[in-house]
Amino acid sequence: MMKTFRVSPAQRDIFNKMLALDDFAVFIHRSPDGDALGSGAALVKALRGMGKTAQLVCSDEVPDRLAFITDGSRDLSLRGEPSVVVSLDVATPALIGDRYSAYADKVDFCIDHHYTNTMYAAHTIVMPRASSTGEVLYRLFFASGIEIDNYLAEKLYCAVTSDTGCFRYNNVTPAVHRMAADLVSHGLDTAWINRRIFEMASIERLRLESRVAELTQLYENGRVALSYLTLEDMHALKADETDTDGLVSIPRRIDSVMLSAFIRQTSDGQVRASLRSECDLNVAEIAAKFGGGGHARAAGCSLGTDISSAVDTMIDTLRLEWRKYVDSHSG
Amino acid sequence: MMKTFRVSPAQRDIFNKMLALDDFAVFIHRSPDGDALGSGAALVKALRGMGKTAQLVCSDEVPDRLAFITDGSRDLSLRGEPSVVVSLDVATPALIGDRYSAYADKVDFCIDHHYTNTMYAAHTIVMPRASSTGEVLYRLFFASGIEIDNYLAEKLYCAVTSDTGCFRYNNVTPAVHRMAADLVSHGLDTAWINRRIFEMASIERLRLESRVAELTQLYENGRVALSYLTLEDMHALKADETDTDGLVSIPRRIDSVMLSAFIRQTSDGQVRASLRSECDLNVAEIAAKFGGGGHARAAGCSLGTDISSAVDTMIDTLRLEWRKYVDSHSG
Numbered sequence: 001m002m003k004t005f006r007v008s009p010a011q012r013d014i015f016n017k018m019l020a021l022d023d024f025a026v027f028i029h030r031s032p033d034g035d036a037l038g039s040g041a042a043l044v045k046a047l048r049g050m051g052k053t054a055q056l057v058c059s060d061e062v063p064d065r066l067a068f069i070t071d072g073s074r075d076l077s078l079r080g081e082p083s084v085v086v087s088l089d090v091a092t093p094a095l096i097g098d099r100y101s102a103y104a105d106k107v108d109f110c111i112d113h114h115y116t117n118t119m120y121a122a123h124t125i126v127m128p129r130a131s132s133t134g135e136v137l138y139r140l141f142f143a144s145g146i147e148i149d150n151y152l153a154e155k156l157y158c159a160v161t162s163d164t165g166c167f168r169y170n171n172v173t174p175a176v177h178r179m180a181a182d183l184v185s186h187g188l189d190t191a192w193i194n195r196r197i198f199e200m201a202s203i204e205r206l207r208l209e210s211r212v213a214e215l216t217q218l219y220e221n222g223r224v225a226l227s228y229l230t231l232e233d234m235h236a237l238k239a240d241e242t243d244t245d246g247l248v249s250i251p252r253r254i255d256s257v258m259l260s261a262f263i264r265q266t267s268d269g270q271v272r273a274s275l276r277s278e279c280d281l282n283v284a285e286i287a288a289k290f291g292g293g294g295h296a297r298a299a300g301c302s303l304g305t306d307i308s309s310a311v312d313t314m315i316d317t318l319r320l321e322w323r324k325y326v327d328s329h330s331g
Numbered sequence: 332m333m334k335t336f337r338v339s340p341a342q343r344d345i346f347n348k349m350l351a352l353d354d355f356a357v358f359i360h361r362s363p364d365g366d367a368l369g370s371g372a373a374l375v376k377a378l379r380g381m382g383k384t385a386q387l388v389c390s391d392e393v394p395d396r397l398a399f400i401t402d403g404s405r406d407l408s409l410r411g412e413p414s415v416v417v418s419l420d421v422a423t424p425a426l427i428g429d430r431y432s433a434y435a436d437k438v439d440f441c442i443d444h445h446y447t448n449t450m451y452a453a454h455t456i457v458m459p460r461a462s463s464t465g466e467v468l469y470r471l472f473f474a475s476g477i478e479i480d481n482y483l484a485e486k487l488y489c490a491v492t493s494d495t496g497c498f499r500y501n502n503v504t505p506a507v508h509r510m511a512a513d514l515v516s517h518g519l520d521t522a523w524i525n526r527r528i529f530e531m532a533s534i535e536r537l538r539l540e541s542r543v544a545e546l547t548q549l550y551e552n553g554r555v556a557l558s559y560l561t562l563e564d565m566h567a568l569k570a571d572e573t574d575t576d577g578l579v580s581i582p583r584r585i586d587s588v589m590l591s592a593f594i595r596q597t598s599d600g601q602v603r604a605s606l607r608s609e610c611d612l613n614v615a616e617i618a619a620k621f622g623g624g625g626h627a628r629a630a631g632c633s634l635g636t637d638i639s640s641a642v643d644t645m646i647d648t649l650r651l652e653w654r655k656y657v658d659s660h661s662g
Contacts, residue, residue, distance in 0.1 A: 167498040168525040177512035181505040194499040200586045210544035
């Protein structure tokens with residue numbers, strides 16, 4: 001069982017070298033999510049528990065619904081000049097954000113789980129098979145004998161539930177559930193935590209989702225779905241860019257859909273399309289036709305500035321690609 | 332660790348007595364959900380694996396998006412006359428459904444996790460602290476030496492993820508996560524399973540959600556929310572009663588909301604209200620004013636046949652109750 005919580009000797013050495021230092025600034029990525037905030041809060045608390053000075057730093061404000069993870073703090077600005085610069089859940093230096101770009105090439109220790117990590121830090125601990133940076137920290141705490149108390153358990157739980165979509169995705173290994181069993185044994189209010197991370201929304205967000213669902217249209221016997229959002233709608237609904245995350249998942253919820261797109265105008269007037277596939281039709285290849293890219297099942301591209309013609313173009317393209325796919329898989 | 336997968340000697344004896352018999356009909360509750368279907372499919376397969384004859388029976392059709400749990404079967408009608416009648420995840424005999432009410436007082440063995448089980452069967456195994464009937468079966472299989480193969484692992488996973496809201500609710504104990512770790516180790520496609528159970532929806536359902544979100548109104552500085560759905564809207568959106576489950580969770584998603592209601596007309600023209608509380612304001616007491624009831628945080632009541640006046644009445648009531656609650660908690 002311990003095998004799956006394994007940390008390599010080199011990784012443990014790096015972590016212990018870090019723990020021997022003092023006066024830390026722990027930078028998390030801009031647009032902080034539950035994994036960045038949860039693992040950040042846990043690492044800072046663990047360091048303070050060892051008598052160290054440590055601060056959590058983020059270039060962006062903490063969203064209100066996630067501020068419980070940072071014990072109410074929404075402003076994570078850097079105070080003073082730290083001796084040790086740590087980055088957590090930050091795959092590339094640019095993700096530290098423009099505001100703290102001066103620190104991007106001065107990172108002493110990086111702890112992460114993204115396989116895309118560019119190894120920009122002096123010392124890097126990256127576990128590309130871990131579900132979350134929270135899971136990486138859990139393993140490191142375990143290897144270094146740092147006891148998980150109720151506080152650390154809650155923060156690490158926030159991290160892992162956040163990056164696994166509440167234990168939903170395929171990055172959930174048996175080790176993730178075993179770790180969750182340990183964390184939950186501290187008596188966490190998991191319903192309350194998961195409600196804040198996954199369900200809570202502003203009224204503006206709710207109205208946006210409603211509009212995107214309303215505008216969803218089906219084609220090709222329900223196999224192709226497309227929806228969109230104009231800047232005009234966003235202004236009318238008093239929503240901003242921060243409310244638009246994940247709207248792409250609305251058209252793809254429909255049970256018959258195999259190929260879907262969500263198109264929106266960004267605040268600078270550009271039109272962006274996000275494409276999703278529920279089968280082996282490769283949407284990265286469709287995105288590439290418009291100069292975009294991504295993965296086989298999730299890709300994106302830009303489509304100029306006219307949303308009406310972008311929507312028409314994308315409907316035609318998706319219908320054509322779907323018919324080609326069906327033809328090549330029939331007979 | 333085994334302690335938490337405990338089965339009492341009496342429960343094990345009942346289960347083993349059942350396993351010694353043959354020719355089973357396993358009845359699950361009407362309006363079957365993932366727990367009923369998953370535990371039902373698992374029990375039938377385990378019995379067949381022991382060389383027994385067993386059939387899964389449900390008075391209602393299996394919803395299309397859940398038919399993968401029954402390997403594609405949507406019609407679970409009883410065939411022939413079984414020797415042994417088992418009920419699974421059925422708290423009261425009425426939940427077997429009118430179609431098979433003749434069997435409701437002939438249940439030989441009942442396996443369940445609802446603390447409200449009325450003990451109607453000749454032999455009952457109920458584990459009221461288990462998250463799901465799937466968890467009860469997992470424990471019984473474990474106690475009786477029935478090996479969990481990939482098939483059983485997938486079905487039991489469907490059961491437990493379904494009744495825990497994808498490991499979201501407070502019924503998720505450490506034992507649930509340890510069980511999930513074991514089940515997931517069989518190589519399940521958890522993302523695909525959870526997408527079907529939690530995300531997939533008909534286009535009609537998507538439009539209904541959209542309408543309910545659009546009609547959501549806030550009162551008392553955003554602390555009180557109410558939405559509703561008329562039969563006229565349901566007809567216009569081509570939706571039926573089976574599409575309305577859980578719509579009550581839409582107004583309560585809003586971050587500022589402490590007290591919420593969802594009101595709808597049922598197909599027989601009655602108006603039903605569902606009430607939710609996110610604080611210690613007791614909505615069962617509000618429901619009781621209208622002859623309804625429920626729990627402190629989730630309750631319901633009937634409000635006659637005029638939805639327009641029902642909505643007005645409920646808005647006034649909730650605003651008044653909220654103000655009384657605030658007054659009693661200030662100063």
